[in-house]
Amino acid sequence: MSTQIELIDQAEVTARPTDDDGLGCLRTKHGNLPLESIDVRTRITGLASHTELTQGFHNTHDEPLEATYVFPLPPRAAVTAMRMAADGRVVDGVLKERGEARATYDKAVQEGRRASIAEEERPGVFTMRVGNILPGERVTVHLTLAGALSYEDGEATYRFPLVVAPKYIPGRPVAGDQVGDGTALDTDEVPDASRISPPVLLPGFPNPVDLSVEVHVDAAGLPLAGVRSSLHATATEDAADGLRVRLNPGERADRDFLLRLRVGDEAAVSTALAVLPDEDEQGGTFALTVLPPTGEAPEHGRDVVLVLDRSGSMGGWKMVAARRAAARIVDTLGGDDRFAVLAFDYQVDTPPGLPDQLAEATDRNRFRAVEFLANLDARGGTEMLTPLRRAADLLHGTAARERVLVLVTDGQIGNEDQILYELAPKLSGVRVHTVGIDRAVNEGFLQRLAGTRGRCELVESEDRLDEAMHNIHRRIGNPLVTDLLVTQDGLAVDTATVAPTPIPDVFPGAPVVVMGRYSGPPHGAVTVAGQPNLRTTLTATRSDNPALAALWARANIRDLEDKYVTGQTALEGRIVETSLKFGVLSRFTAFVAVDQRVVNEGGATRRVTQPVDLPSGWEVPDPGNAPTMAARAAGMPTFGAAARFAAAESTGGAPAGGYGMQGGLDTSHSAPAGDVYAGPPPGVPMRGGLPAPAPGVPGRPPAASPRKRGRPAPAPDDGTSLAAFVREELTRLRGGDGQDVWLRAGLMTALSERIRVLLATWQQNNEPLEARTTLGTLSTELAAPTADPAEVDRRWQKALSTLESLAGDGNTRSRRTFWKR
Incomplete structure (x- = not known):
């Protein structure tokens, strides 16, 4: 039986242009676009996901082609394999240290061999290069991903991003050659800007890419009470295969694909300890799930600084949603709280009539703040570092109270690492909550900024806002459990491998998942303790998720990468070692595939950077x-x-x-x-x-190392x-x-x-x-x-x-x- 899936937001879906004659219709004197298809095949088992992404490239030029494609992936997913197929030949990718992988790829292309390389630029932003695609030839590149669905408030969410949104690039341009093929200039604050800035198609162009998404859902005992999708999709019940969700033809790759699975019985997800032994049974990986306890968190006064992004990329529905979200946050404040509101683009504005310091959350002050927020419009550039510095200064020295920073933004900036580096010491002890508003949100950055003490809530449509604000209201309060600690009680846990670190606090409706490595046999238990009164012992059971080790490696690498950008550069060796040992892509490694057959004598190619859609909902001002x-x-x-x-x-x-x-x-x-x-x-x-x-x-x-360009x-x-x-x-x-x-x-x-x-x-x-x-x-x-x-x-x-x-x-x-x- 087939059923139409309820759309998360009907208004957000852009209709397919009537003048779209199909694949390859976008013709210019330079030929067609190289990327012709994106195929996403995912199998969800319980709360685990296995995804096969296939990108198809077609050379319509009359000379060999090298195509560059900047694309997104789920920021917490583990990329575990790559293979390239062309002309009846299939080549498996090899994971190497990034510099070595680039050298391998560049040498192969120069020698006329067909090759491809996949590199991670940011958490969630990747570059694929495919060299020596012969005239008329089609090349496909397959990536394998392991992931886990987020689970909060009785709903599991599978998110697969489909487009890299334009990012604001601060700083002064630096001299020399660009390090990538993008449209932005590298700067002293974003030295790889040209690697994260694909060209963008003007609105109204026919759909250049054939997009297909298919998700098989095996609830694995979870009682499904509803399914929602952010794009038009059809669900088919199959007794042997569970639920099958297919994207309807004609959708554009201009926003995130979200599949939300409502679980009828929240008790189906429980506190548990799962272990996946290595082949020798003398060590392995564990995953610990901690559910929030019942009851309410104790109330006490908080100092809250709300930072609202009003830059140009927030135009349209996003600015409306951001104003509403910010106003709702102000309304949650109590009489014992103090607060400040900072709205920013290229400058920082505050509500008139409120002091430059934290103000008491009286009715009068909250009204002034809400009135100020209601009149904000989108404008200017996303100079995010200045307001966050100011917020950190306002919260400095108030350690006796709960300190909270709430950032409402789409997160579309290029200097994520600079912000994390500068703010890490300033925000020590501050609970950071991020609210991402966009249909192609920069989830990776917002999750990194929130860290493990705060929460990241994503809003992909104005219709989703009320539901999201209910969650935010619960999260912005005090956590139910803090200072979680995992100790061995028979299972030899290696505490140095626990990820994420520090272990997150437990908020209402949001389970915490902790992963790590253990030594010895897969038997025994662990004890979990936290403040104010959590203490429980859990016995290990074998996991049926074969990707558990890869998921731990990705989480561990993410922690190490975040520490690396804050100045702990000695961690590079550990990142590379973990990446290569567990076969998981990182920012210091890359997958490279080389067909040893020479197909292009001389190695001369035409380079083309694949343009992408402007994200749905983004405005192009007149x-x-x-x-x-x-x-x-x-x-x-x-x-x-x-x-x-x-x-x-x-x-x-x-x-x-x-x-x-x-x-x-x-x-x-x-x-x-x-x-x-x-x-x-x-x-x-x-x-x-x-x-x-x-x-x-x-x-x-x-x-990336510079790629010298000749001059015509x-x-x-x-x-x-x-x-x-x-x-x-x-x-x-x-x-x-x-x-x-x-x-x-x-x-x-x-x-x-x-x-x-x-x-x-x-x-x-x-x-x-x-x-x-x-x-x-x-x-x-x-x-x-x-x-x-x-x-x-x-x-x-x-x-x-x-x-x-x-x-x-x-x-x-x-x-x-x-x-x-």
Whole structure:
């Protein structure tokens, strides 16, 4: 029997365009897009999941192709295998240290062999490169994942992300070659920005990828009371195979796929200890589940700082949901609590009438905060570090009270490691709760920031908000059990391997799962104790989940990676050792598959970076609308004009036009100083074949070694060359001397935006690095907000003098030398 599954949110599903003629219909003079299919096959048994992801690539060019695809995976899943298939040949991937894997891949591609490599850039963000795909050939790459469903409030959730959302990239561009093929420039704060910034398809383009998802659900004794999906799907009952859920044809890969399984009897999930012995039965892996005890947590005064993201990427339904969520959080505060509200984009705003310090949670103060929140709109860049620093300072020195930080955001930033590094010592002892609002949320970052003492709640639609806020209300209170401790009582537990660490506190409705390794025979028990009055002894039973060891390895590696970015760089060896021993991908290892047959003599390839959909619900603002024009007239940052995205596609060149993509990557806005197109083509200093740590971020995990790009013939002087651009902008600025000061400010803002967008296309021309560096610096200065007429005039004169300097001030020889004409 087949039944339609209830949608989590009917309004969030984008209809398939009527002009979609099917696979391969998106044709340009450069050919079709290389990625033609994504197939997800998952088997859920109880609360464990096994997923096979297949990515299909098709070369429609008349020359060999190297395709790069930046894609997401569940951040807590373990990638345990890879294989590549083409031309009737199947090659299994080998897990190697990341630098060694890259060298293996690059050498194979240069020698003309078919090869692929899978690398982890962030928790949940991965890069797949496939080299030497012959003309007309199809290559498939299969990844195997082991995961576990989250279980809270009687509902198990399977989440599979399908698109990497644009991320805000702070910092100043660094000199040198980019380390990846993305559209963002590497900066001193995000030295691998070009590896996490795939080009984005403009809205309205036909669906370029054939997406199929099929999930087999074996409840394994759990009584299912309902199934919900975030995408249109059909469920089929099969007595022999349980429940089968299939995604309906035509859906786009523009949001997370969620499957929520309501469990009819919450007692079906119980406190238990499961063990999976190694082959020799002399050691193995254990998983301990601790259910919340009955009763209520003791109430006492809290200090709560609410940090709300109002940046451009939060536009539309997300801003509405974020305002409602924040207001609900303020309403949960009691008379014994103190609080502060910080709303941020490129600056931090607070409710008028409230003190700069923590305020008493009186009715009057809470009303002022809610009134302030109700009037917030999305704008500007996601400068998240400053408000989080301020929140940590507000909570500093209040150790006698429960200290809570609540962050409401989509999490779409590129400098996650920098934030974790700087905030780790400041937030020691602070309970951090994160509320992620997006249909393609940055779950990995939000979970890492919440750590083990707080909770991460994800909201994928406005309809989901009320349900999520009920959970948040329970989580933001005091935990039921703290200071959990696991000790051996017959089972020889290795306490140094326990993950996550520290062990999470226990909140209402949210079981805690702890994994680790033990030595000796798989017999005995463990004792679990916690404050205020939890103590129980559990006897081990054999697990039927063969992926338990991989799941522990992934959790242990995640803990080690998070410690690594806070400065404990000596942990790199342990991360690599654990990754290779248990066959689980990490940020220091990579899967590489090489077909030893030479298929492309000479190894010359066309490089193409696969564009992705703009996430569902994201807005592309109209650069000509009134609010944007008013902001420009005031010299403020705006959510700027849409421009052409460039796919990194050439025989060794940088971004070239095509595919109707949008430029600047962070399509939600043109941010202030430090946005994605604020400087010259970048790269990072190298150390041992890998990028050196970013300033202020010691021990950052490796990004990628630079890939040298050749330069094609000079582009024609068609208005996008440096020479033509400087002449045009000089004419505009020289003609503006008599303009009102704010009209001049608006003209300078527009100039800044044009520079940011065009810097990417200039990488393919013979434009000198020095000139692009100068313009990048000018763009950053022009974009910085100011309300001082004298400062506007200073910047106006600076812009004129800079452009006149680039033009050689009329000297033909100087111009020719400078522009390499």
